């Protein structure tokens with residue numbers, strides 16, 4: 813009886829593990845981010861910033877990477893430029909994502925539009941998580957001139 817129960821439990825666990833392994837690279841993004849940034853990160857003009865292509869540019873320099881990680885962990889509130897339009901945006905915090913899950917979402921958006929940037933690592937996410945920021949502070953990063961120049 814007991815073995816049967818444990819067997820079923822283990823079977824369920826292995827099934828869950830294999831499903832997780834089979835998940836596409838977009839899985840975390842599709843579940844957590846696409847409702848606003850849209851499938852494939854195409855964004856919604858004037859509402860939600862396009863990430864496809866823009867995220868790849870941001871992921872190529874330290875401040876851009878910090879912004880991306882900080883936006884996911886802390887959210888971001890305020891005016892931002894995206895595709896030469898001003899968005900008055902509110903992004904909620906997703907600090908319930910693990911470091912690994914945050915990396916999956918970040919690496920997915922950095923890969924869109926043929927983007928190739930050094931991969932985000934769980935340690936890099938953990939380092940940003942160790943210094944919580946307000947959504948307004950994250951927004952200030954997004955308005956840094958170097959960020960605006962990289963992803964106008």
Ligand code: HEC
Nearest residue numbers: 844845848861880883888889890892901902903917951954
């Ligand atoms: C409820 C809508 C919503 C969801 C869900 C959402 N975002 Fe955002 N995101 C926004 C808005 C709005 C902004 C602009 C924030 C601002 O105005 O400061 C933004 C900004 C960003 C930025 C900064 C882009 C830039 O050009 O400054 C990144 C990177 C980002 N989001 C990634 C993600 C990722 C990854 C997820 C999923 C883990 C996600 N977002 C989920 C609405 C959302």
